[in-house]
Amino acid sequence: MATAQQEKVYPIFIEEEMKDSYIDYSMSVIVSRALPDVRDGLKPVHRRVLFGMRELNLGPNAPYKKSARIVGEVLGKYHPHGDAAVYETLVRMAQDFSLRYPLVDGQGNFGSIDGDAPAAMRYTEARLAPIAEEVLRDLDKDTVDFVPNFDESLREPSVLPSLLPNLLVNGASGIAVGMATNIPPHNLREVVEALLHLIDRPSATVEELMQFIQGPDFPTGAIIVGSEGIREAYTTGRGRIIVRARASIETQRGGRESIVISEIPYQVNKTTLIEAIAELVRTRKVEGISDVRDESDREGLRIVLELRREAPAKQILEYLYRHTQMQSTFGVIMLALVDGVPRVLDLRQLLQHFLEFRHEVVVRRTKFELDKAEKRAHVLEGLKIALDNLDAVIALIRRSRDPESAAAGLMKQFRLSEIQAQAILDMRLQRLTSLERKKIEEEYRQILKKIAYLKSLLASKARRMQLIKEELAELRDRYGDRRRTEVVQSAAEFSIEEMVAEEAMVVVVSQRGFAKRMPGSAFTREMAAAWPSIVPEGADDAPAQFLTTGTQGHLLCFTSGGRCYSLKVVDIPVGGKLAQGKLLRHLLGVGKQEHVVGCVAPQDSDQKQSIVLVTAHGQVKRVAVAAFAGLRRSGAVAVSLRQGDELLAAHLCQGNEHLFLLTAQGRVLRFPVAGVREMGRGATGVRGISLGTDDVVVSSFLATGEPQVLMVTERGYARVLKGKEIRPMNRATKGVSAMKTSPRTGQVRAGGCIREQTDLIVVRGEENHVLWRTAAELKQQGRLIDLKGEERVQGVSVLSLPRGVA
Numbered sequence: 001m002a003t004a005q006q007e008k009v010y011p012i013f014i015e016e017e018m019k020d021s022y023i024d025y026s027m028s029v030i031v032s033r034a035l036p037d038v039r040d041g042l043k044p045v046h047r048r049v050l051f052g053m054r055e056l057n058l059g060p061n062a063p064y065k066k067s068a069r070i071v072g073e074v075l076g077k078y079h080p081h082g083d084a085a086v087y088e089t090l091v092r093m094a095q096d097f098s099l100r101y102p103l104v105d106g107q108g109n110f111g112s113i114d115g116d117a118p119a120a121m122r123y124t125e126a127r128l129a130p131i132a133e134e135v136l137r138d139l140d141k142d143t144v145d146f147v148p149n150f151d152e153s154l155r156e157p158s159v160l161p162s163l164l165p166n167l168l169v170n171g172a173s174g175i176a177v178g179m180a181t182n183i184p185p186h187n188l189r190e191v192v193e194a195l196l197h198l199i200d201r202p203s204a205t206v207e208e209l210m211q212f213i214q215g216p217d218f219p220t221g222a223i224i225v226g227s228e229g230i231r232e233a234y235t236t237g238r239g240r241i242i243v244r245a246r247a248s249i250e251t252q253r254g255g256r257e258s259i260v261i262s263e264i265p266y267q268v269n270k271t272t273l274i275e276a277i278a279e280l281v282r283t284r285k286v287e288g289i290s291d292v293r294d295e296s297d298r299e300g301l302r303i304v305l306e307l308r309r310e311a312p313a314k315q316i317l318e319y320l321y322r323h324t325q326m327q328s329t330f331g332v333i334m335l336a337l338v339d340g341v342p343r344v345l346d347l348r349q350l351l352q353h354f355l356e357f358r359h360e361v362v363v364r365r366t367k368f369e370l371d372k373a374e375k376r377a378h379v380l381e382g383l384k385i386a387l388d389n390l391d392a393v394i395a396l397i398r399r400s401r402d403p404e405s406a407a408a409g410l411m412k413q414f415r416l417s418e419i420q421a422q423a424i425l426d427m428r429l430q431r432l433t434s435l436e437r438k439k440i441e442e443e444y445r446q447i448l449k450k451i452a453y454l455k456s457l458l459a460s461k462a463r464r465m466q467l468i469k470e471e472l473a474e475l476r477d478r479y480g481d482r483r484r485t486e487v488v489q490s491a492a493e494f495s496i497e498e499m500v501a502e503e504a505m506v507v508v509v510s511q512r513g514f515a516k517r518m519p520g521s522a523f524t525r526e527m528a529a530a531w532p533s534i535v536p537e538g539a540d541d542a543p544a545q546f547l548t549t550g551t552q553g554h555l556l557c558f559t560s561g562g563r564c565y566s567l568k569v570v571d572i573p574v575g576g577k578l579a580q581g582k583l584l585r586h587l588l589g590v591g592k593q594e595h596v597v598g599c600v601a602p603q604d605s606d607q608k609q610s611i612v613l614v615t616a617h618g619q620v621k622r623v624a625v626a627a628f629a630g631l632r633r634s635g636a637v638a639v640s641l642r643q644g645d646e647l648l649a650a651h652l653c654q655g656n657e658h659l660f661l662l663t664a665q666g667r668v669l670r671f672p673v674a675g676v677r678e679m680g681r682g683a684t685g686v687r688g689i690s691l692g693t694d695d696v697v698v699s700s701f702l703a704t705g706e707p708q709v710l711m712v713t714e715r716g717y718a719r720v721l722k723g724k725e726i727r728p729m730n731r732a733t734k735g736v737s738a739m740k741t742s743p744r745t746g747q748v749r750a751g752g753c754i755r756e757q758t759d760l761i762v763v764r765g766e767e768n769h770v771l772w773r774t775a776a777e778l779k780q781q782g783r784l785i786d787l788k789g790e791e792r793v794q795g796v797s798v799l800s801l802p803r804g805v806a
Contacts, residue, residue: 034176038336038350039357040135040160041167043174045089047160048078050103053128054136064107064125071121078149078156091118094126099170100185100219101479103132113220113301114271131479135162142368143361161361163475165191165354167336179342181335184216184241189480192472198351199465206235206348213347214487216330221263221484222246230487233332234347245326249313251503251519255574257313261303265328270296274303276324288316310573358468363458370454373447380444382420383427387437389414393424505569506802507547507555509584511764511795513596514541516581517572520548520802542764542795548802549601556602556628557584558613558650559594564638566631589633598650610678612653613638614661614688614700617645621685622653622676640684649700657702658728661688661735662711664747665695669735670726673702687732699751708754708775711739712763712796714746718784720754752798764795
């Protein structure tokens, strides 16, 4: 007995056994569990769930059935790997935030983007989604091979005859042994367009196909930053794609701003993201966020980050992108099974393998339909013979002893096959009516046409490819939708300004160079008059300009040294009526030796705009707005100044205005600005006014029609002149004497253009002395502001309120 047992013991090396067993296990995981097939884009468990639901007749129009019933069907017949695996697969195929085009229509709690687990399978219900029918289409037409199930009691498809290019449109992810796949989802319309192009041009390159497929299209939307990762993934099968959340900066009541996140990167847990942001706020790693709220509902995702007053929204958003999952990297590995072998494929290979599979499906389907049609035609031919010889057939059947002898007699007398003879015997008497006979003849004609068409398909590959094109185009038109994920070609093109909600803004610039912005809807006359009277160092301040623009606009700011800087509106802090704002030279990076003399808000859509620059020594220059496009942060020279001269003002010009120049000795010159030709940025300009000894230009403005001209002296005296009192003259002349100056009044300090009676006049003296008047309250001549002792006027502004201000 012992000898017999010893004979059954075989010595083996453990290294070889481990190697062989591990290889078998690895291949089982790779082929049977972890990797999708390049043809239908499905893993075995996904394929079995869809097939099991079809076997249960759970079509899109069928009543929902308990998920537990579906799991039991799949588990007991096709996939004996545990109910949890089957249910998780069913759940994922029903989640619209996991699949770009869900294949299962679920009813009940199937989880959420917050990471909430789905309800137990006994509570949820499901059926196939309409698009899943395109995956199972023609399954019963011998289009694919069927293989035995795990216990060989049933048969299951080895692959589904999918018309849907599922591997690309829904993507796939899985970890096998020593390899992994991570294919992102894509837009169906784009993928089909690429397939149609590849059919027409089989030699098309990946670059050509990328003209149709912009990049991944995630179900959660968001923004892909940079196209290099996409190009690398499509050409090599591997790449890294940077995905950013879509956020906007909105202005709330009271002038506060908030960051609103409406889309997050694919596979990012919303709750985890919110907790990470809250942790940064709690640990003071990010300043300026006062509240974090999740306002998501059935309408969509909405995370609101409420900011403190004057908090830098742009900088906070950039910090969150760098330090949270608001920006994530999707590592693309386009690995799939090709003839049972795992291969990394580029975009063209993925599409080509799908087209080859579709061609095989069409050929097998055509052969199946042809065989079926020929069999039916054969039967119809027998019926036609019987109808043509009806009396003889009836007589033969009546004298036959049994059905077998009747069939034999029919076959012998009319040369019919056994199938035809049986069909005649099975024919009901109602088929003998003239109407039914016509139906048989019509059906026979139609079946002959179908046979001819199917044979032509089998005879011509071009016709088969044309049929594939038509079916794909129909799929595109039925299920195609708009792209959800935006692709910006480079990180440089991804600007925070583009995410800021477009809103009308009023930028307020003070006489001392502070700036703030306010929502146009919230700007009122009272707010305009409520500029703080106390600012740092105890000096007074007052508004100098009200600029109407939008949140996505920009300002061109000019300094006394003749340089121009571009400032984005979103970089200007939001401020209410009590806010001071921020020094423009700090926002622009201008040194203390210069100060900002004026800002303009050009409209990008207006190509005719130009800028008129005026210097203290009377030089005038006109420059096209386009000349200041693409300025660097360090700015650029706007006008070359002569020794001792400085830039005084900058005005936005349409070309049909008159330029008014006011001098310290009370002279005014008016001439058409069209007489000054446009020059380049480096030019010095032309002489605008001939100045007397010790005279300088103190103010300038552009106007049309006959506006009123305000002149204010150092000691607070003012004079208002009607435009017709200052006749137009030639450039480079002395102008007219409009106001006499004396030691008592002092020289003219500033002035402005009054267009309407509602315009605001702001005169700023020393010692926190600010006077507000409307144009209607002005006298034509006299003392405007009472100054004490040696106090002097420091600034004068004539402000036209933005449209819509009450």
